[in-house]
Amino acid sequence: EVQLVESGGGLVQPGRSLRLSCTASGFTFGDYAMSWVRQAPGKGLEWVGFIRSKAYGGTTEYAASVKGRFTISRDDSKSIAYLQMNSLKTEDTAVYYCTRGLGEYPYLDYWGQGTLVTVSS
């Protein structure tokens, strides 16, 4: 059974940093691209970015709203994807979902339960 479990969310002050982790199980992690999607309170889904599998270069793409502030990385030996968030803004407040997919498979077939990030002073 595919499982994605996010961790690392919480309350953080504007301008500070936070790192989210996504621990995967139930599939060969290294074979898949991994993505992050967020949802602000009461709002729709917003794609944040993704990291390709090593077979496709392991490169990353980001939404314009986070490019230059957020970094996605992966550790295939541990089956973990990371979202490093720097220079956080109040508008980054959202539930952050770890998802499998994009790139070779342009859809998101499995989602974690999400972790809430609140940016507030």
Add this chain to the structure above:
Amino acid sequence: SYVLTQPPSVSVAPGKTARITCGGNNIGSKSVHWYQQKPGQAPVLVIYYDSDRPSGIPERFSGSNSGNTATLTISRVEAGDEADYYCQVWDSSSDHAVFGGGTQLTVL
């Protein structure tokens, strides 16, 4: 950047057919994927590549895509289908994923 437009809400009586649209410039040339999100839960993929269903998704869910409009069709709607539905495409010109704004389906 590529824009997807969905109606904010759709209402349907139980047992009837619901159609949720997703508009985009020449969207028929792209693959469209659909997600269902119930309150307090993570989204679930219900349709991928325009009309394919993941395992476990009822046959009542179907999709089509042509011209400037993609459509998610839910036949014989049940109370349990009440949720927000999002369309999504991959914009290869920017290497970005794009979501529609979402449609709230209400079962009367």
